[in-house]
Amino acid sequence: MRIQVTTGSSIPIYRQVVDQIRHASATGKLAVGAPLPSVRVLAAELVLNPNTIAKAYAALVRDGVLESQQGRGYFVAARREIYTRKERQRRLEEVMDPFLAEALTLGFDGEQIGVEIRKRLEKLAPSTE
């Protein structure tokens, strides 16, 4: 798994790391149980502070994407439902609204947004169920 980070972006570095690992996990690019590079190794690779990586990993643990094992490392956690249906819905809308506002401003309508999303997903996970 290759992680890329853009310093100077308005998106915090640790957030970029979180998003990429989430994506890889959700699309199956990172299998359940797979080990992740250690905090210090990934930090050295990306020329970042280990604290930044630790923060990203901690956030992913909090969200149930990763599991940590003291002294061993971080691993991709088994998929499990950690939220109620209602909570899932609420969280989805929370991130959907700003996205829709931007998309609509750019002149896309509902139809086109759907198409673009499908295209993006296929590009990321060619073997979709």
Place this chain on the structure above:
Amino acid sequence: MRIQVTTGSSIPIYRQVVDQIRHASATGKLAVGAPLPSVRVLAAELVLNPNTIAKAYAALVRDGVLESQQGRGYFVAARREIYTRKERQRRLEEVMDPFLAEALTLGFDGEQIGVEIRKRLEKLAPSTE
């Protein structure tokens, strides 16, 4: 047009204002040419600093959503294409990726995301084309 703001959210207040006006403009709730509440009036209404509203309005002018007229006020700008097709695509993907990462983590697949988006848009603009 009614604007609501949540202080203490992780989303900056001025950003909340921007998103809501964008949405209202994009969905037609705010007609082209319609006047917006003055910086001071809206600030008083929401119990905010006028600078915060001015910042939000300025951002909307920069994005082509509003137009300002010295001494008169802010008005909804005429729709116009301010970005190239390529730039639009790039901007869409920029906001789409974090959204998709979150949605996938929550366990939604492409199909369901499309459905949720359609539902959300209908709710916001019942008279969709």
Place this chain on the structure above:
DNA sequence: CTACTGTACTGTTGTGCATAGTACAGTATG
């Protein structure tokens, strides 16, 4: 002129990101 509008500053405060550095606990290998 007066009262509204936008606009542009200067500060100050608080918060969050990212950094550096140190320290300690658990695990694996020899």
Place this chain on the structure above:
DNA sequence: CATACTGTACTATGCACAACAGTACAGTAG
């Protein structure tokens, strides 16, 4: 056992930005 990894938890610093307060000036409408 010792060593070298791993995660984890602090403290402290520099920086950027959000939001605030206050002031000032320019354009518009009555």
